[in-house]
Structures are given as structure tokens and as C-alpha cells.
Amino acid sequence: MGVKHRVKNILNFQKPASWIRVVALIFCIGVALCFLTNPKNSPTPEAAIARALGLAENEITVFGTYETWEDGWYILGFLADHSEARSDLGAALFRREGDQYSLESYYRCKDGAISQDRIVVCSFSKTPSKYDVILSNNENLARIQRTINGVADSSYVGGTIPGMTVLRCPDDQYSSAEFQFYDQSGRQIDDYVASNTMLNRGEYEPKGIVSLALWxxxxxxxxxxxxxxxxxxxYPERFQVSITDATRAAFVGNVLHENPQYITADVGDRIEIMSSRGENGPEPLTMDVSFYSPRLCYQVLTADGTDTGYRVFRMGGETWIGHWGLYGTAQNGWWCEYIFRVNPSGAGLLGSAILKFAVSGMDSSR
Known part of the structure; x- marks a missing residue:
């Protein structure tokens, strides 16, 4: 076909009839509405919960049963991946309301705890009942044990990897939680997060300065x-920093992170105040906190796991809140801007039944 003939066809082209254009427009609008109401990248509740637990999306079949379960609280004991040698152990607390259910809290023991033959006991209690999530690679030990008025009843995980089991909790809230770690001989391990790790919810106000950047x-x-x-x-649904007109320009505030993750880490004897992420950087500057007991740190992450730089510390009977950030021309300096000693104002107890917890062996300042 010659060029002249093709040009003639283009000039003779007729636009489609009006009704065809209307039908096409309606079709396009319908497709757009489908994407808006059910976007491709919007995870299902099961996928979102699995992702928070560190599970692959093909490992969420256990959550499908929630579609037929009644409203209420459920405890899950799990191994977080298929690799027995590097699997993480954990316990999670779920709540279902109507057609919605959410991950209220979870506790995860990282760094290949299962390969170290460690037994993890996560306890949720409310008088007169207590729930012990006992996690171990020994199928005769791994179980969720419910004790009511001194009588124990267990649901065993069984011999599957990953092993999971779920238990319905008749109580509607949990006022305390204990997390204890044991080796196979039954000896308690003290180098993980201590028992009775609780974090107060509510508003906090600066009371004093613990640390301020040298610069x-x-x-x-x-x-x-x-x-x-x-x-x-x-709060479980948000972490925020708010300022008022009285706040001076030297302090920057008004920060809001919705649905944050609070990652728990053992502090150790020292907190890194300044460090370099380069190979040839200077030695880290640290602060000695060995005289505080207990020493706990909650790293604040966004809903998608991004580090906000904020840290909440429980140091003895004190609560500290600080912020870290990247500085330097190469953005390779990880420096503490400040740590406030804070006072609660109208705070209620925020325990493991509300906060999303995760155990890790990482440095508390990273």
C-alpha cells in the first residue's frame, strides 16, 4: 500500500458513533472505579497481618479461618519462616470485631533462637486466667497453655515447620504481660528482654535533659x-510529637506516624550517642547506663517498617524519649539529637495486649 493511499484512508476516517463513545466512556469509568475500590497493591487483612509477623504471603492460610470465627481475642504461637535453622519464634494477639480483625500485639524472638534450642514463654494474664505461649523447636514443648483457676489446658503446635496454633481467649483485655526465656534445661536466660516489660500509653512532657547533641x-x-x-x-494507633505556640523555634515538633510499630530491644550497658556508618569512621561515642535496671528501649518504626529515629526508653523507674538522625556531608553519621527525661500526663498502662512488640538483638540506638 502506497503512501498516497494511506494518507487518503486517514483523511476518510470517520469518528465512531456517539453511542459507541458513550459506552466506551462508561466502561473506562467502571474500570477506574474498580481500581479505586480494590487497588492492586492494597493488601488483604491476612496479608497485612502476615507481613507484620514476618511471614510470607503464602504462609497466611492460618488466618483464613478467622472468616468464620466469632468476635473476640485470639493468641497465636508461630515460627516465622520455613528455615528451621534461622526461624524466628513469636507470639501474637489478635482481635476480631465484625468483619475486621487486627494484630493488636506480637512478640518475636529473632536471630535464629530456634537453632539455639531456646524456649520462649510469653504470658498474657488477667485474673483468674493466664495464657503461656511456649515456643520451642521441640514439638513436645511448643504449645499455648491456658490456666484458669489453677487448672492448665494446652494446645500443642505439633511437628510442622512452620508450626502454628491459635487459641481463643474468652477475656476481652489483658492487664499484664510477662516475657521469659529459658534454655532446654529449664534455666532462665537473662540476656533477653526481662519480664514485666510494659510501656505507658498517653501524653508525655519533657522534664529534663539526659543527652544533647554536641553540635x-x-x-x-x-x-x-x-x-x-x-x-x-x-498510642497503638499513632506516635506523635506536638508543639504549641509557647514552644520556641529551637525545638522542632509536629510529627505524626500512624499505626507505628514499637520494636523492643535490650539496651545493654551503653547507648550509642554518635556513630559512623562508614568503615573508617571514628569510634562511637557512648553513654553509660549500666547503673539503671531494668534497661529497655522501644524503637519507633512507621507502619511499613521505616525507622523514624525516635526511641522510647524505660530506664529503671524513668521514661526517656529521644531522637536520632543521619548527618554529615555523606549522611553517614548516626547521631542522637536529644534525649528527654519525660513525665506522663494522663497516661494509662499500655501493655502487650495493645502495643505491637517485637524482640530483636539489635543495638537500641540503631
């Missing part, structure tokens, strides 16, 4: 005065 142009006293009116909000 700060403000004195600790002035920086604390500049934070007047600042509040830190710690």
Missing part, C-alpha cells in the same frame, strides 16, 4: 526551656 548551639537548659509545650503521644 547543638543551645545549652541543655535553653533547649529544655525551648521544648515547653511539647508533648509526645504514644
Amino acid at each position: 547543638s548551639s543551645a545549652t541543655p537548659g535553653y533547649f529544655l526551656e525551648s521544648a515547653v509545650g511539647t508533648t509526645f503521644g504514644i
